[in-house]
Amino acid sequence: MEILQELEEFISEFNNNNDVDFSIDSIRVEFSKQHKKKELDELGQWKKLKKNSNILFKLKKRLIYDEITTAYQLEKHNIYYYNMQDAPKYRKAIMVIFGLKQYHQEPPPRTLVSQVLNIMKDVTNLDVCLDVPYQPRLEKFKKRYILDQYITPKGVKTQTHYINNPHIMGIEKVTIYNKGFKNSLNRILWRFEAKMLIHNIKALALPLYEFKQLIEKGR
DNA sequence: TCTCTGAGAATCTGGGGTGT
DNA sequence: ACACCCCAGATTCTCAGAGA
Incomplete structure:
Protein backbone atom coordinates (compact mmCIF):
# COMPACT_ATOMS: atom_id res chain seq x y z
CA MET A 1 0.00 0.00 0.00
CA GLU A 2 1.20 3.45 -0.68
CA ILE A 3 2.53 5.60 2.13
CA LEU A 4 0.37 8.73 1.87
CA GLN A 5 -2.83 6.70 1.81
CA GLU A 6 -1.63 4.68 4.77
CA LEU A 7 -0.97 7.82 6.84
CA GLU A 8 -4.29 9.38 5.90
CA GLU A 9 -6.23 6.24 6.74
CA PHE A 10 -4.51 5.92 10.08
CA ILE A 11 -5.51 9.46 10.99
CA SER A 12 -9.02 9.34 9.60
CA GLU A 13 -9.71 6.14 11.50
CA PHE A 14 -8.66 7.89 14.69
CA ASN A 15 -10.81 10.88 13.75
CA ASN A 16 -13.89 8.74 13.24
CA ASN A 17 -13.44 6.95 16.55
CA ASN A 18 -12.67 10.03 18.61
CA ASP A 19 -14.78 12.75 17.06
CA VAL A 20 -11.90 15.02 16.04
CA ASP A 21 -10.51 16.29 12.77
CA PHE A 22 -6.75 15.91 12.72
CA SER A 23 -4.95 16.51 9.42
CA ILE A 24 -1.45 16.25 8.07
CA ASP A 25 0.12 19.62 7.36
CA SER A 26 3.76 18.75 6.71
CA ILE A 27 5.78 15.67 5.91
CA ARG A 28 9.56 15.37 6.23
CA VAL A 29 11.78 12.59 5.05
CA GLU A 30 15.48 12.13 5.54
CA PHE A 31 16.86 10.26 2.55
CA SER A 32 19.93 9.41 0.57
CA LYS A 33 19.82 11.35 -2.66
CA GLN A 34 22.30 9.15 -4.39
CA HIS A 35 19.87 6.65 -5.83
CA LYS A 36 16.68 8.68 -5.75
CA LYS A 37 17.66 11.85 -7.53
CA LYS A 38 16.96 10.33 -10.92
CA GLU A 39 13.40 9.33 -10.05
CA LEU A 40 12.74 12.71 -8.44
CA ASP A 41 13.87 14.48 -11.59
CA GLU A 42 11.18 12.65 -13.54
CA LEU A 43 8.46 14.37 -11.49
CA GLY A 44 9.31 17.81 -12.83
CA GLN A 45 11.92 20.50 -12.67
CA TRP A 46 13.71 21.09 -9.39
CA LYS A 47 14.86 24.65 -9.12
CA LYS A 48 17.85 25.52 -7.02
CA LEU A 49 17.06 28.24 -4.54
CA LYS A 50 19.36 31.22 -4.56
CA LYS A 51 21.61 31.57 -1.55
CA ASN A 52 19.78 34.62 -0.23
CA SER A 53 16.21 33.70 -1.17
CA ASN A 54 13.72 34.19 1.63
CA ILE A 55 12.26 30.72 1.15
CA LEU A 56 15.65 29.28 2.01
CA PHE A 57 15.74 31.56 5.03
CA LYS A 58 12.34 30.29 6.18
CA LEU A 59 13.39 26.68 5.71
CA LYS A 60 16.52 27.26 7.74
CA LYS A 61 14.50 28.81 10.50
CA ARG A 62 12.43 25.65 10.79
CA LEU A 63 15.40 23.36 11.15
CA ILE A 64 18.05 24.19 13.66
CA TYR A 65 19.74 20.86 14.18
CA ASP A 66 21.45 20.18 10.88
CA GLU A 67 23.18 22.78 8.84
CA ILE A 68 21.54 23.18 5.50
CA THR A 69 23.42 23.94 2.36
CA THR A 70 21.49 24.07 -0.88
CA ALA A 71 17.74 23.74 -1.31
CA TYR A 72 15.65 22.77 -4.32
CA GLN A 73 12.00 23.42 -5.04
CA LEU A 74 9.79 21.28 -7.24
CA GLU A 75 8.20 23.64 -9.79
CA LYS A 76 5.97 26.08 -7.88
CA HIS A 77 4.90 23.64 -5.18
CA ASN A 78 5.52 23.56 -1.46
CA ILE A 79 7.81 20.62 -2.02
CA TYR A 80 11.49 21.09 -1.26
CA TYR A 81 14.56 19.10 -0.47
CA TYR A 82 17.77 20.37 0.90
CA ASN A 83 21.21 18.93 1.33
CA MET A 84 22.62 18.27 4.75
CA GLN A 85 26.22 18.91 5.64
CA ASP A 86 26.75 15.50 7.23
CA ALA A 87 29.58 13.27 6.14
CA PRO A 88 29.72 11.89 3.53
CA LYS A 89 29.10 15.37 2.27
CA TYR A 90 25.99 16.31 0.33
CA ARG A 91 24.81 12.75 0.10
CA LYS A 92 21.96 12.98 2.56
CA ALA A 93 19.02 15.31 2.10
CA ILE A 94 15.72 16.16 3.73
CA MET A 95 12.51 16.27 1.75
CA VAL A 96 9.91 18.71 3.06
CA ILE A 97 6.32 18.84 1.89
CA PHE A 98 4.28 21.47 3.67
CA GLY A 99 1.07 23.49 3.53
CA LEU A 100 -1.02 20.37 3.01
CA LYS A 101 -3.79 21.76 5.20
CA GLN A 102 -4.55 25.38 4.46
CA TYR A 103 -7.38 27.66 3.42
CA HIS A 104 -5.83 30.65 1.71
CA GLN A 105 -4.18 28.78 -1.14
CA GLU A 106 -4.14 25.41 -2.86
CA PRO A 107 -2.09 22.64 -1.22
CA PRO A 108 0.47 20.73 -3.32
CA PRO A 109 -1.29 18.29 -5.71
CA ARG A 110 -2.08 15.05 -3.94
CA THR A 111 -0.85 12.77 -6.71
CA LEU A 112 2.48 14.57 -6.74
CA VAL A 113 2.87 14.27 -2.97
CA SER A 114 2.02 10.61 -3.24
CA GLN A 115 4.59 10.09 -5.99
CA VAL A 116 7.32 11.78 -3.98
CA LEU A 117 6.59 9.61 -0.95
CA ASN A 118 6.60 6.47 -3.05
CA ILE A 119 10.10 7.31 -4.17
CA MET A 120 11.16 8.07 -0.59
CA LYS A 121 9.61 4.84 0.74
CA ASP A 122 9.83 6.34 4.22
CA VAL A 123 8.69 9.20 6.45
C1' DT B 1 19.57 -13.09 -9.35
C1' DC B 2 17.87 -8.67 -8.53
C1' DT B 3 17.46 -4.51 -5.92
C1' DC B 4 19.11 -1.29 -2.79
C1' DT B 5 22.76 1.17 -0.33
C1' DG B 6 27.41 3.07 0.66
C1' DA B 7 32.12 4.88 -0.37
C1' DG B 8 35.49 6.98 -3.28
C1' DA B 9 36.70 9.09 -7.66
C1' DA B 10 35.66 11.89 -11.33
C1' DT B 11 33.28 15.62 -13.04
C1' DC B 12 30.51 19.70 -13.15
C1' DT B 13 28.91 24.39 -11.44
C1' DG B 14 27.75 28.85 -9.46
C1' DG B 15 29.10 32.79 -7.25
C1' DG B 16 32.94 35.43 -5.31
C1' DG B 17 37.16 37.64 -6.68
C1' DT B 18 40.00 40.08 -9.95
C1' DG B 19 41.19 42.95 -13.78
C1' DT B 20 39.74 46.10 -17.36
C1' DA C 1 29.41 47.38 -14.94
C1' DC C 2 30.93 43.54 -17.28
C1' DA C 3 33.62 39.56 -18.73
C1' DC C 4 36.55 36.03 -17.26
C1' DC C 5 38.66 32.72 -14.04
C1' DC C 6 38.93 29.80 -10.08
C1' DC C 7 37.79 26.38 -6.81
C1' DA C 8 35.09 24.88 -2.85
C1' DG C 9 30.76 23.18 -3.07
C1' DA C 10 27.77 19.98 -5.26
C1' DT C 11 26.62 16.22 -8.38
C1' DT C 12 27.28 12.09 -11.01
C1' DC C 13 29.74 7.82 -12.07
C1' DT C 14 31.34 3.40 -10.92
C1' DC C 15 31.96 -0.54 -8.37
C1' DA C 16 31.27 -3.53 -4.48
C1' DG C 17 28.81 -5.48 -0.69
C1' DA C 18 24.41 -6.53 1.85
C1' DG C 19 20.01 -8.30 1.95
C1' DA C 20 15.83 -10.32 0.07
Missing part, protein backbone atom coordinates in the same frame (compact mmCIF):
# COMPACT_ATOMS: atom_id res chain seq x y z
CA THR A 124 10.82 10.67 9.24
CA ASN A 125 8.33 12.98 10.88
CA LEU A 126 4.93 14.58 10.40
CA ASP A 127 3.20 17.76 11.45
CA VAL A 128 -0.28 16.78 12.51
CA CYS A 129 -2.62 19.70 13.05
CA LEU A 130 -6.03 20.57 14.42
CA ASP A 131 -7.78 23.85 13.74
CA VAL A 132 -10.19 25.13 16.36
CA PRO A 133 -12.71 28.00 16.16
CA TYR A 134 -11.72 29.53 19.51
CA GLN A 135 -8.69 31.12 21.10
CA PRO A 136 -6.94 28.58 23.34
CA ARG A 137 -6.27 29.62 26.90
CA LEU A 138 -2.54 29.83 26.89
CA GLU A 139 -2.37 30.49 30.63
CA LYS A 140 -3.73 26.99 31.20
CA PHE A 141 -0.86 25.49 29.22
CA LYS A 142 1.61 27.61 31.16
CA LYS A 143 0.64 25.76 34.33
CA ARG A 144 1.68 22.40 32.92
CA TYR A 145 4.28 23.13 30.28
CA ILE A 146 7.07 25.49 29.42
CA LEU A 147 5.51 27.81 26.87
CA ASP A 148 7.83 29.79 24.63
CA GLN A 149 6.54 32.78 22.76
CA TYR A 150 7.97 33.24 19.29
CA ILE A 151 9.73 36.54 18.91
CA THR A 152 10.84 37.49 15.40
CA PRO A 153 14.50 38.32 14.71
CA LYS A 154 13.47 41.97 14.77
CA GLY A 155 12.14 41.58 18.30
CA VAL A 156 8.42 41.57 17.53
CA LYS A 157 6.38 39.40 19.87
CA THR A 158 3.98 37.18 17.95
CA GLN A 159 0.90 35.17 18.88
CA THR A 160 2.79 31.97 18.13
CA HIS A 161 3.81 29.79 21.07
CA TYR A 162 5.78 26.58 21.36
CA ILE A 163 5.64 23.75 23.83
CA ASN A 164 9.10 22.37 23.29
CA ASN A 165 8.95 19.40 25.58
CA PRO A 166 5.36 18.23 25.99
CA HIS A 167 6.46 14.95 27.67
CA ILE A 168 4.67 12.81 25.15
CA MET A 169 6.52 9.97 23.47
CA GLY A 170 6.89 10.72 19.79
CA ILE A 171 5.97 14.40 20.00
CA GLU A 172 8.94 16.68 19.75
CA LYS A 173 7.07 19.94 20.04
CA VAL A 174 3.68 21.53 19.75
CA THR A 175 3.08 24.85 18.07
CA ILE A 176 0.03 26.96 18.80
CA TYR A 177 -0.73 29.93 16.59
CA ASN A 178 -3.42 32.21 15.27
CA LYS A 179 -4.08 30.72 11.87
CA GLY A 180 -6.94 33.08 11.08
CA PHE A 181 -4.75 36.11 11.62
CA LYS A 182 -1.69 34.70 9.89
CA ASN A 183 -3.57 33.87 6.69
CA SER A 184 -6.02 36.81 6.92
CA LEU A 185 -9.01 34.51 7.04
CA ASN A 186 -11.39 36.96 8.71
CA ARG A 187 -12.59 34.50 11.32
CA ILE A 188 -11.38 33.06 14.59
CA LEU A 189 -9.23 30.07 13.87
CA TRP A 190 -6.34 28.78 15.94
CA ARG A 191 -4.08 25.91 15.05
CA PHE A 192 -2.41 23.24 17.15
CA GLU A 193 0.44 21.58 15.36
CA ALA A 194 2.41 18.62 16.71
CA LYS A 195 5.64 17.42 15.23
CA MET A 196 5.39 13.66 15.48
CA LEU A 197 8.37 11.39 14.96
CA ILE A 198 7.97 8.18 13.02
CA HIS A 199 10.38 5.48 14.11
CA ASN A 200 9.19 2.75 11.83
CA ILE A 201 6.90 3.41 8.90
CA LYS A 202 6.01 -0.30 8.67
CA ALA A 203 4.67 -0.32 12.22
CA LEU A 204 2.90 3.01 12.11
CA ALA A 205 2.04 4.54 15.47
CA LEU A 206 1.10 8.14 16.15
CA PRO A 207 0.36 9.64 19.59
CA LEU A 208 -2.91 11.19 18.42
CA TYR A 209 -4.83 10.44 21.59
CA GLU A 210 -2.17 12.10 23.74
CA PHE A 211 -2.19 15.12 21.43
CA LYS A 212 -5.95 15.36 21.71
CA GLN A 213 -5.72 15.31 25.51
CA LEU A 214 -3.13 18.07 25.44
CA ILE A 215 -5.32 20.29 23.27
CA GLU A 216 -8.33 19.81 25.56
CA LYS A 217 -6.35 21.20 28.49
CA GLY A 218 -6.49 24.63 26.84
CA ARG A 219 -10.24 24.94 26.53
